[in-house]
Amino acid sequence: MTQPHEAEGGATRDRDAVVRVGVLGCGNVGAALVELLRDHADVIRARSGLDLSVARIAVRNLSKDRGLELGKDVLTNDAEALVNDPSIDVIVEVIGGIEPARSLILDALKLGKPVVTANKELLANVGKELLEAAETSGVDLLFEASVAGGIPLMRPLRESLAGERITRVMGIVNGTTNFILTQMSEQGSGFAEALADAQNLGYAERDPTADVEGFDAAAKAAIIASIAFGAKVVAGDVYREGIADITQADISAAADLGYVLKLLAVAEELDGALAVRVHPAMVPATHPLASVRGSFNAVFIEGEAVGDVMLYGRGAGGRPTAVSVLGDLIDASKNLRSGARGATIGSLSRKPILPIDEVRSQYYLTLDVADRPGVLASIAGVFGQHGVSIRSMQQKGGGASAGERGERGEHALLIFVTHLAREADMRATIHDVRELDAVHTVGSLLRVIGEEG
Amino acid sequence: MTQPHEAEGGATRDRDAVVRVGVLGCGNVGAALVELLRDHADVIRARSGLDLSVARIAVRNLSKDRGLELGKDVLTNDAEALVNDPSIDVIVEVIGGIEPARSLILDALKLGKPVVTANKELLANVGKELLEAAETSGVDLLFEASVAGGIPLMRPLRESLAGERITRVMGIVNGTTNFILTQMSEQGSGFAEALADAQNLGYAERDPTADVEGFDAAAKAAIIASIAFGAKVVAGDVYREGIADITQADISAAADLGYVLKLLAVAEELDGALAVRVHPAMVPATHPLASVRGSFNAVFIEGEAVGDVMLYGRGAGGRPTAVSVLGDLIDASKNLRSGARGATIGSLSRKPILPIDEVRSQYYLTLDVADRPGVLASIAGVFGQHGVSIRSMQQKGGGASAGERGERGEHALLIFVTHLAREADMRATIHDVRELDAVHTVGSLLRVIGEEG
Numbered sequence A, B: 001m002t003q004p005h006e007a008e009g010g011a012t013r014d015r016d017a018v019v020r021v022g023v024l025g026c027g028n029v030g031a032a033l034v035e036l037l038r039d040h041a042d043v044i045r046a047r048s049g050l051d052l053s054v055a056r057i058a059v060r061n062l063s064k065d066r067g068l069e070l071g072k073d074v075l076t077n078d079a080e081a082l083v084n085d086p087s088i089d090v091i092v093e094v095i096g097g098i099e100p101a102r103s104l105i106l107d108a109l110k111l112g113k114p115v116v117t118a119n120k121e122l123l124a125n126v127g128k129e130l131l132e133a134a135e136t137s138g139v140d141l142l143f144e145a146s147v148a149g150g151i152p153l154m155r156p157l158r159e160s161l162a163g164e165r166i167t168r169v170m171g172i173v174n175g176t177t178n179f180i181l182t183q184m185s186e187q188g189s190g191f192a193e194a195l196a197d198a199q200n201l202g203y204a205e206r207d208p209t210a211d212v213e214g215f216d217a218a219a220k221a222a223i224i225a226s227i228a229f230g231a232k233v234v235a236g237d238v239y240r241e242g243i244a245d246i247t248q249a250d251i252s253a254a255a256d257l258g259y260v261l262k263l264l265a266v267a268e269e270l271d272g273a274l275a276v277r278v279h280p281a282m283v284p285a286t287h288p289l290a291s292v293r294g295s296f297n298a299v300f301i302e303g304e305a306v307g308d309v310m311l312y313g314r315g316a317g318g319r320p321t322a323v324s325v326l327g328d329l330i331d332a333s334k335n336l337r338s339g340a341r342g343a344t345i346g347s348l349s350r351k352p353i354l355p356i357d358e359v360r361s362q363y364y365l366t367l368d369v370a371d372r373p374g375v376l377a378s379i380a381g382v383f384g385q386h387g388v389s390i391r392s393m394q395q396k397g398g399g400a401s402a403g404e405r406g407e408r409g410e411h412a413l414l415i416f417v418t419h420l421a422r423e424a425d426m427r428a429t430i431h432d433v434r435e436l437d438a439v440h441t442v443g444s445l446l447r448v449i450g451e452e453g
Helices: A010-015 A028-039 A041-048 A079-084 A101-110 A120-137 A154-160 A175-187 A191-200 A215-229 A248-256 A318-338 A375-385 A399-404 A423-435 B010-015 B028-039 B041-048 B079-084 B101-110 B120-137 B154-160 B175-187 B191-200 B215-229 B248-256 B318-338 B375-385 B399-404 B423-435
Strands: A018-024 A051-058 A090-093 A115-117 A166-172 A259-270 A273-284 A296-303 A307-314 A360-370 A390-397 A411-418 A439-448 B018-024 B051-058 B090-093 B115-117 B166-172 B259-270 B273-284 B296-303 B307-314 B360-370 B390-397 B411-418 B439-448
Touching (some): A018 A028, A028 A041, A090 A101, A115 A120, A154 B154, A175 A191, A175 A248, A175 A259, A215 A273, A248 A439, A360 A423, A375 A390, A375 A423, B028 B318, B051 B079, B051 B318, B101 B115, B101 B120, B115 B120, B115 B318, B166 B215, B175 B248, B375 B390, B375 B411, B423 B439
Parallel strands (some): A018 A051
Antiparallel strands (some): A360 A439, A390 A411, B166 B259, B166 B296
16 A cells, blocks of 8 residues: 555545556457547546546567557566556456466455456356455456356346346357357258358357357356356356257258257256256247347346346457446446445355256157158157157158168158156157167257247 | 434444335335345345345325235335335335326435336436436436336446447337237237237236327337436437337238338437437348347347347336346445445436437338339439438239229339438428329338348
8 A cells, every 4th residue: 555546545546536457468358448448438437437547458478569559568468566566456357268367366356456357267167266255355356248248147147137036047158159050040051061151250260169069158157057046156067068960950840840949058946956058959939049140149037027038249259348348347446436346146155056867858859760650659658658748749751761761661750849858868768769670760859948947 | 313223323234234125106016026025035135135124115095905915014105204214224116107206206315315216207207307316415316127127228228338339229118019019910910909909918008098109118218318328318309109000011011021010219329419219110020129029128239349239028017127126226225235326327418309300211111103104213213302212112013903993093002112311301202202193192101220320
């Protein structure tokens, strides 16, 4: 408390509208934030009375051109010194990854400095530790931008719905996979072709694993579940299936039945336990999530009293994400000035994570079977033995596939949609159905969501 | 400061987690709030550390059964005494209408008591006065529930997007008219039939004027414009057209062209002036607002940096609305305990309201014309003279209408969609087109939105 800024005295400082911001990292989001702080200074001042000034930016490479006009000495490569600089009031962390971000944030919180972060990995893995550190220090840790970029999600969950009992959250939280599935659905592309389009347009990385296999969505699902249900959920707790095996045939069969295929992150509370998962799902075409196209994201929240709420927007991109960071930064700065704190979620409790076997879903299943009397009865018998109730069955049959595989006789394709069933029962059903002579191939197994329960 | 509660002393009081809530009004929303405070007390305590207790409820009729179990002496018919009761910390106003709500809220604010209100009329007419009173007293006035019921809208606008420059907001903010238009679109009903359905289901009042003629939506548009643009806009500033003249023919013509008809509240800032209006509009079927069905509401926000954001949910109903009131109540109570304030919007500035004549839209226009050479050229000439550029024209011709009105010769229906044009220019175009011999009838004029500009 010896720096000149503080020496002005408490009373002066309270009225001082200048907040000195230290930014850790200057990639897409950091650079967009610096630009917004400059271009929207008038809006920010009018709405909050604050003058947010970028005091220092810590970067790895001091000589890289970031297209920003920055004062001399703003850039530094000493992130620790920035955090410890007593003239800096608030810290924004947009480095990404666990370390050094984690240590820097913990240091800042210990110094009583509010922190705004856009770091998904961090929240999804060590969120509980960070939230507890903020609680201990009594300062804000805000992270709106860590999930779903420019969409207001954390603030609605933490504040608007603070008095509500949330029962389920379903999100399209990965723009790359939603772009790919939209291309497959609207252009008739195959998966590989749609992925290549996404890569050419810059929506997908050269190595698309994190998106396509659902790792990115799983990290976001962990954060959403933590905040919606106030419990510790980490990325590793999330059951995960990607979209690499989705075929054009699945997409068109879904369309025929009135569904759209989406990669969903689903978090729900069932009898005190949490089920958190990421997988492709068939969504009824009339469900609001079905209309989320291209690289847009949306999160659909089901509450006991509020009913259905959906929040839609850009889930990624430097500028949309920077708007969320800026909203948090204004909030944290106002709280700092008034000596208050923003919404806290208290400490995250521990709730059991329900294994995927215990989760109940509706299922879509295709079977390639011999086209002869009695086959459906024997299959339906197996479903019944495992307590899986069939909601609808469609037969697509015979000619074409029979011709191709003449030696195996007449074929038919059976398409089942079940009522809600336990995952373990469905898997046991498939195991036994596979044993039936009349069943040649077990095709796609997909979950149907947004219809029953 | 002489009541027993205060006498416990500041330090004790700060740590005291009990907040005594006074509720003005106990209709749908008030009763639902009281129930939520009871049923969700555990959730509220876990998330906020607060124990919100309904101390008193002011009602007009003390003997009416509200289905609530209330302690003796909770109900009162002296609203003024409730506001002035020093043991009551926070006021919730769910009476509706201007007076006595306005006076009671002003009294509460003067006493330094935070106020949460769900009162649309109040905010849309005397919002500036109330916000200034809150500013003067330095206490919270929160009103999430005054627009779009259970949808988090005010908090995202005031906080999440606090650093963003919003360019336009378009909302489906009236569930009754959206239900009617959805019925017309999906069931093929006429307007009268769909209205009767809405009345039978309790979505529409016996006298549906406020909904159908757009008065309800206009009040909400005024509040949205005030908050999004930080300027004083009252209900009377809003240009308004309802849906009573919409025909099944309009709906199906819209569908043929790939549009869905919606009643939209639109607020935008154009060169420092505000254009705020409510009217039916043709929305491209792929636009997120097009998928908002039945009695659901949604607000689509366009920002300079964040791009498109949409917030969707239940726009009315006791329980969804009470969830929004409760979110505000928790926020205000936490701020009260910590001596802080929630998001303020400062004082509302004065910005010019753009007259509808100056607003630029795309238009959809149908003309019943004589089916002979040269007609289109003369009509297109009139459009051109007024600087209205035609984007597409479709001719639906002849047979049937010619048969019906044989004495007037062969007819054709021309359907125009224009590029963006000034309203005054479009009106002048229609005036002159009407003068043409070959034009028998000028049909529907509808605005197209969400496509250009």
